[in-house]
Structures are given as C-alpha cells and as structure tokens.
Amino acid sequence: MLQIYNTLSRSKQVFKPIVPGQVKMYVCGMTVYDFCHIGHARVMIVFDMVVRWLRASGYEVLYVRNITDIDDKIINRAIENGEPISALTQRFIDAMHADSDQLGLMHPDLEPRATDYITQMQGMIGKLIQNELAYQADDGDVNFAVRLLPDYGRLSGKSLDELNAGERVAVTGGKRDPLDFVLWKSAKPEEPADTRWKSPWGEGRPGWHIECSAMSCDLLGEHFDIHGGGADLQFPHHENEIAQSEGALYGKNRTADDAPFVNYWMHNGHIRVNEEKMSKSLGNFFLIRDVLKSFDPEVIRFFMLKAHYRSPINYSDAQLEEARSGLVRLYTALAQASEAGVEVLDAENPWVKRFTAAMNDDFNTPEAIAVLFDLASEVNRAQDNEKSRLANTLKSLGAALHFLQREPTQFLQSGTQAEDGLSPAQIEEQITARVSAKQAKDFAKADLIRKTLLEQGIVLEDKPGGITEWRRA
Template identity: 90%
Template sequence: MLQIYNTLSRSKQVFKPILPGKVKMYVCGMTVYDFCHIGHARVMIVFDMVVRWLRASGYEVLYVRNITDIDDKIINRAIENGEPIAALTNRFIDAMHADSDELGLIHPDQEPRATDYIKQMQGMIGKLIENELAYQGEDGDVNFAVRLLPRYGQLSGKTLDELHAGERVAVGGGKRDPLDFVLWKSAKPEEPSDTRWSSPWGEGRPGWHIECSAMACDLLGEHFDIHGGGADLQFPHHENEIAQSEGALYGQGRKEDDAPFVNYWMHNGHIRVNEEKMSKSLGNFFLIRDVLKSFDPEVLRFFMLKAHYRSPINYSDAQLEEARAGLVRLYTALAQAPIAQNSSIDPKNPWAQRFADAMNDDFNTPEAIAVLFDLASEVNRAQGDEKQMLASTMKALGATLNFLQRDPTAFLQGGSRDESGLSPAQIEEQIAARVSAKQAKDFTLADLIRKTLLEQGVVLEDKPGGITEWRRA
C-alpha cells in the first residue's frame, strides 16, 4: 500500500486516488530563458521516478509538467539578446528536451506552455474579481487580496499575521497589502509588443503564480491527485496556487467538505554544491549538459535517487564518482550471468516484495537501491540457474527505476565521458602485449602492464581459458 508524505498535512498518508486506478499529477516545470542546471535535473528525475513507480504499480497516470515561457527573466534576456521572446524560449525548450532525453527520462503526457493559456488565466482572474478576492490597483496591476482568504498559509503552516510580520516589502504601486501578489501585470511602455496581451484590465501579461493554476485546472480539473515541485516552490508559489484555485472555485469560504485543489503535495529537497548553496554568484552552478560531458547519464540519475527525494543532497564530483562506483558494482554482478532481454518478475518474489515495500514507503529509493546491492552480493555468490535467476530479478527491479538496462560490458567499459584516458583500442593493445609477455614467461612485464593500466583506471580480470576482460575502475 503506497504512502506519500503530504506537505499539506506534514505526514505520510495512504495514497487514495480520486478515481480508482487513475492518477492525475502536475509538476511545476522550467522557466525557459537558459539551459537547465542540476537543480532542474533533480526535479525531472524525481518525478520521472514517481511516474514510473505509479505505472509499475498498475496506475494509469496523466503526467503534466508545464513550461513557463513568459516571465520577467525571459523578457530581460530577450531584450539583452535583441531577439523575439518566442525565438529565445523555443531554443531553450529544445535544449531542455535534449537534456531530458539524454538523461533517459519519460516525456510528460502534456507539456503546456503558459502563452497558450492566456485565455484560461484571464478567466480565472475574472472569477477571483467576481468573488471579491482580487482587485485592480492604481498602477494597472490586478492583485490577489491575501487577507480576504482565511485559509491562506495552510501549505507553509504560517498564519497571516506571521507572514505579515516577516514581510519586508513596503506597500507601493497598486497593492493594498504587502502580502498581496500580482495576477495580471500591466504592460510597461518600454516592454516589447510580444510580451503583452489584451485583457479587460488593459494590455499586460500574467503573473507567474496564476499560470500553473490555470493550466493545471484546465488539463486535470479543479481537483486532482498529486502536485509536485522543488522545495523552494512551497512558498509562496504553491501557497498562491492553492489560494487562486480554491478562491476562484469557492470564493472566500471553502467549507470543510469541499474538495481541495490538490490532495497530495510533494516537494523534493534542495541541492547544495560542496556544502554551499548553488548559485551563479558563487561560481558553483552546474548545467546538466556540462555534467554529462564527464559523467554517464545513468550515473547522474543514480546519484539523485541514492538519496530520498525529500532530503537535501550535496553535489560534487566525488559524490558522482561514488555513484558511478555503485553502478559498476551492480553491472559487474549482472555481467556474470546471461539474462533474457525482457526480464520479468513474480511480484511475490521476496526480493520484489522488499523492493515494493521500500518504494511504497514514500518512494524510498535508497532502500530500494539497497535491495539491488543485496541482490548483487547474492549473484556474486550463486552458481548456475540460481545466479541467472537472481541476476534477472535484479535487472527487472532496476527497470522500474530505469537502471541496469544496458549491456553490462558496454557500461563497464564506458567509464567516464571525459576525453582523457585510454580508448578501448589502446586498452586491447595493452592486453595483447600482456598476453605476449606471459607467453614469453616475462611475468614482470605482464604485472607492470596490469599495474600501469590500473593506474589509468582500467581493471583487468583473467577468466578461465586464457580470456582477459576489462572494465573501467
């Protein structure tokens, strides 16, 4: 029985979909003005894992992840580059898709772009004005009146007074209260024509928060199962989504028996780099495509899922090397036994039950991966049919997390993606030289070749029949 930690209730809850056997899930996606970084990678990998496990558990999943293609950062970057908004955003959407494909991630079933949902956003803003939860200020912006919604703060766990005490922004422009947030931004004279749309409140563009509410409600309905995103979005973005969505539907007073906007809120933890917050100013900002120049995509996925999705993780090359070493251990075990191309597994298999118990405990991937390591140890000890059965089980379980599906030899000989180091042809040449040295009984030279290769990150393994296999260390 699957349990999910619900940020809204601050507890694990048994997962009960609104419609039996079906799951509707929305995940906050990227703002496309630059290449994706490893923080984006964690969101994509975590919710890829969630969708895979839900589907492996028999659910029919509708997975929606939005694209924010209108935003202050996008506008500023387009002006800096001297290019239209669409040219900028389309380029980085293509780059995001390329990064996702390189990581081996499934595509969302729907990937709505904010600029295609302006009409729906305006409709929701109109409802909020009708419900007297929004107003147009003197500066032309339309704002949400936070204090008129008593339930505001339920996701963050803060009261309105606590939030107000922590607010440092003075009331200015058209806002009545510093807690109020913008729903529709009035166009500025200096802004390009492709950043504005006509509306009942004058030309302008949507605020960031209203985008997700409108797209989610349009594609999944006003009440759906799971909403996910990074921990940094919990407040104010997701808090504001709840306020807008429930305010448009119920007005100022949602009753206890009224369905909430979302049943389960999921948030993945932050990424730190060498124990510091990742930021461009600190120079510790890593793009996905740069990381993948040195590390295999499966290594990056493995690194992200070795930790529980809610835990903060520390990123470093040493951590990635440790993840690669773990995958080497697993693939080394798989290399010992022939496995059918499409391995399947009996769910009553005790290994499968342990794995499922871990995943059903709030997607506990560290425990699930521990099952794979235990299986690898058993494969190393077993013989004959038992070895093959254990290896097949290991591969089948790995498939639910998109691990261990490649040819073991190809992975083990692939190593890092760094251009430095010996090529396979150079390694085979050294192995041939070692064979010749052994045939000539020059064991000193043979040992020297083995040692030199090891120093260059290549491990030799002598097998029966005079066969020598190799892998990257």
C-alpha cells in the same frame, strides 16, 4: 500499499486516487530563459521516478509538466539579446528537451506553455475579481487580496502574520498589503509588443503564479491527485496556487467539506554545493550539459536517487564518482551471469517484496537501492542457474528505477571523468601485448602491464579460455 508524504498534512498518507486506478499529476516545470542546471535535473529525475513507479504499480498516469515561457527574466534576457521572446524561449525549450533526452527521461504526457493559456488565466482572474478576492490597483496591476482568504498559509504552515512577501512577490505601491500577489501585470510603455496581451484590465501579461493554476485546472480538472515541484516552490508559488485556484472555485467561504485543489503535495529537496543551496543568484550552479560531458547519464540518475527525494543532497564530482562506483558494483554482478533479462516478477519473491515495500514507503529509493546491492552480493555468491535467476531479478528490479538496462560491458567500459584516459583501442592494444608476454612466459612484463593499466583506472579480469575482459575502476 503506497504511502506518500503530503506536504499539506505534514505526514505520510495512504495514496487513494480520486478515480480508482488513475492518477493525474502536475509538476512545475522550467522557466525557459537559460540552460537547465543540475537542480532542474533533480526535479525531472525525481518525478520521472515517481511516474515510472506509479505505472509499474498498475496506475494509469496522466503526467503534466508546464513550461513558463513569459516571465520578467525571459523578457529581460530577450531585450538584452535583441531577439523576439518566441525565439529565445524556443531555443531553450529545445535545449531542455535535449538535456532530458540525454538523461534518458520520459517526456511528460502534456507539456503546456503559459502563452497558450492566456485566455484561461484571464478567465480565472475574472472569477477572483467577481468573488471579491482580487482588485485592480492604481498602477494597473490586478492583485490577489491574500488577507481575504482566512486559511491562506495551510501549505507553508504559517499564519498570515508570520508570512512575508516571498522571493518572487514584489511589493509595489499599488498593493493594498505586502502579502498580496500579482495576477495580471500592466504593460509598461518600454516593453516589447510580444510581451503583452489585451485584457479587461488593459494590456499586460499574467503573473507567475496564475499560470500553473490555469493550466493544471484546464488539463486535469479543478481537483486532481498530485502536484509536485522543488521545495523552493512551496512558498509562495504553491501556496498562491492553492489560494487562487480554490478562491476562483469557492470564493471566500470554502468549507472543510469542499474538495481541495490538490490531494497530495510533493516537494523534492534542494541540491547544495559546499552545504549552500545551489542557485543561479549565488553563481554555484552546474549546467546539465556540462555535467554530462564528464559523467554518464545513468550515474547522474543514480546519484539523484540514492538519496531520498525529500532530502537535500550535496553536489560534487566526488559524490558522482561514488555513484559511479555503486553502479559498477551492480553491473559487475550482472556481468558474471549469462545474459540477464527483464521479466515479470513474482510478487511473493522476497527480493521483490523488500523492494516494493521500500518504494511504497514514500518512494524510498535509498532503501530500494540497498535491496539491489544486497541482491548483487547474492548474485556474486551464487552458482550457475541460481546466479542467472538472481541476475534476472536484479535487472528487473533495476528497471523500475530505470537502472541496469544496458549490457554490463557497455557500462563498465564507458568513460569516466578523466578526459585524458585510455581509449578502448589503447586498452585492447595493452591486453594483446599482455597476452603475448604471457605466451612468451615473460610474466614480469605481463604483471607490469596489468599494474600499469590499474594505475590508469583499468581493471583486467582473466576468464576461462584465455579471455581477458576489462572495465574502468
């Protein structure tokens, strides 16, 4: 029975979808004004894992992840570059998809763009004004009146007096209260024509928060199962989503009997660098495409999932090298068996039961990966048919996390961080020289070749029949 930690209740809860067997899930996606960094990779990998496990568990999942393609940062970057908004955003959407594909991630079922949902956003803003929860200020902006919603703060767990305006909620002279947030931004004379839309409140563009409410409600309904995103979105973004979505639906007088906007809120932890939160503002971020130049995509996924999705993780090359070493252990176990395949697993298999229990405990991937390591140890100890059977189980369980699906030699011989390492052709040349030395009974030379290769990170394994296989350490 799957349990999910719900940020809203601050507890693990048994997962009960609104419609039995079906899951509707929305995840906050990227603001496309630059290349994606490794923090974005964590969000994408975490919820890719969640969707895969839900589907492996028999659920039919509708996975929506939005694209923010209108935003102050986008506008500023387009003006700096002297290019249209649409050209800038399309370039970085294409780059995001390329990064995602290289990481081996599934695409969301739906990937709505904010600029395609202006009408829906205006409709929701109109309802909030009608429900007396929003007002147009003297500066032309339409703002949400936070203090008129008594239960604002449920997600962050703070009272109105404890909360502040938040990172992306600017306090302007037009607001009645510093906590109020913008729903519709009035256009400024100097802003380009492609950054404004006509509305009942004058030309302008949507605020950041209203985008996700309008898109999720339009695509998934006013009440759906799971909403996900990074921990930094909990407040103010997700708090504001709840306020405006439920405010539009119920007005000021929502009762305990009214269905919530979302049943389960999930937030993945930050990535830290030298124990500081990674962010563009601090300049300590790493682009996905740059990290992929040095590390295999499966290593990056393994690094992300060997920590629990809610925990912060510290990023470094050393941590990625450690993740690669872990995958080497698992692939080395698979390499010892005859060809392992993915099979339908017996739910009563003790390995399957342990793995399933871990994943059903709020997607506990560290414990699930520990099961894979224990199973790999058993593969190493087993003989013949038993070795193959266990290897099949290892590969099949790995498939649930999207690991261990390549031929072992393909991974074990894949490159590492060092750009000046030996090429496969150079390694094979040294192996051939070692074979010749052994045939000439020059065992000192053969041993020297093995030692030299090991110093360069290449491990040789002699197999029956005079075959020598190699892998990178």
